[in-house]
Amino acid sequence: MPGFGAMRPMLIGVMLAYLAVIAAVAVWASRRTSTTSDYFAAGRRLGLWTLSISSMAATLSGFAFIGGPGLVYRLGMGAVWIVLPVTITGTLSAWVLAEPLRRYAETHGAVTIPGVLRARYQSPVVQGVAAVAIALAVIAYTATNTLALGLVLEAVLGLDRAPALWLGAGITLAYSVAGGILAGVYADMVQGAVMAVASVLICWWVWAAGERVGGFGAAIGAADASWFTPFGTMSPFAAMSLFFVFGLGTLGQPHVLHKFLMVRDRAVLRWFPLVSNAAMLVSLLLFVAVGVAMRGLVAAGAEAPLSRPDDATPIFLLHHTPRLVAGLVFAATAAAIMSTVNSFLSVGAAALSRDLPEALGRPAPDTLTTARLWTIGIAVVAAIVAAASEAVVGFLGIFGWGLFAAALVPALALGLNWPQATARAAAASMLTGVLVTLAVESASWFKQVALPPGVTGTALALVASLCVFIGVTFTSPASTHA
């Protein structure tokens, strides 16, 4: 990231104010966390606003504020196909998953996604495979986000990489361990509000920057005719593949779906899609607006071409917004990362402390101490991986999200609504998702295969696990248990 110079005192001030609020939330939540149900399922007392905003905050990681605008800058409107499915999948997740998940929480006392899968398929194997898939993806994705948080703190606070990384991990771990998911969802409320306000505010300065160069549309159109076309500079298949992966893959993200297990009652779900859609759209304004602005400013000659597309947001903030707004957006970026990491830690700790021992027939002591120790363990392992090698983190990051999607979408989205679906199909589809993702992404990363644009390990694994789930259900007897 670029240097901040004279802007640093203001950035540090805003960041410290934000962290003070998070600390207060952690202290408040820790006093209300006395059981593992509080720790993993927030005592099942989430209302509409807490559910909607915390789901949005958990969904959007630092990618939405840093990587996303960089992609729009580089790929044009093609990158927007990542955002376009948001309004369909928001309602789809409520329609297909929220009600069955809430029902399993109420009738079976399930507090984890693998726990729901065990109750649905009456199979410890399905629970165990889901727990392993979730634990693998959680460690991979937490390492990526820990490194991203370290990079933000390194830039804002002027620290070296290693102390910045451990400071970020320590702050997130402190409130996650103290208050569990209860601290997480209320911190998510603060973080989601910061993200939404920052995203709306930035649009004002994007508009002002556009006025100064005579409009971005004309400047970009003159420089690159394809940029504003429906697929931007991408191939149609690659753009549509983004819609496929980000649209349907959302139905397999346990750190978001887990929140449906925490709702107070079904009436909470009534307005959830509308509020959630509005929150997502508002918070994603920055994703599109800053990417368009930087491309327009470069096309008009007001900015030098970016050497790294990920610098789009920092450079726009430095050169085109007041210090307070820049501070708020950086705090929002840290907030987006922290809220995602907290949710990962919660589902990862639950998978390892409850689901895996249960699946193996050796339930561990169901205590807060056990849950907290697993949370610390995952966070420390992820931070060690993040500190050890950026290359390793880059490799892990590409399959974290995809692993969730490929492993869990069929068993959850189809299985919870298709009474004939079998345990054998669920286990087979999850294994297919994990193995295809790992095999294809590894082969691609180590340059053993060159895939055409749009054909990613995640997309191939997702389509393969869907076909396996449907095919095995049709070919296995209805009473088959894995």
Added chain:
Amino acid sequence: MTGAERRQRLGLAMTAAGAALAAVAFVAALLGAATLAPWGLAGGIALLTGGMFALRAGAGRLEGRVAIGITMLCLAAFALALTASRDASGRVPLATWWIAALLLGVPGVVLPLAWRRLMDRS
């Protein structure tokens, strides 16, 4: 067979056809069929998304209508995008905004309202 069972079968058929079509599209892309692959994936996504709306246990007429509606909406948006992308005119193409409106605006408001009706009814 009851009406609800028929509609759920429709959802299952749409989902299975969507998964199969998407799989064919990815194989076509791997084989370098650049024209066929995006159309196949467009159809696959539309059928998969619509199918999942219809698949909900005890699916009623509302689920059936939403499933068909969302399939047609996705197909229209994808077809518009695939057709418009062939003509890079140098201006901001109107099709870009129509696609965004179809995929963001309509489902963003209509689907949550349909969901609320479903919650009230059940």
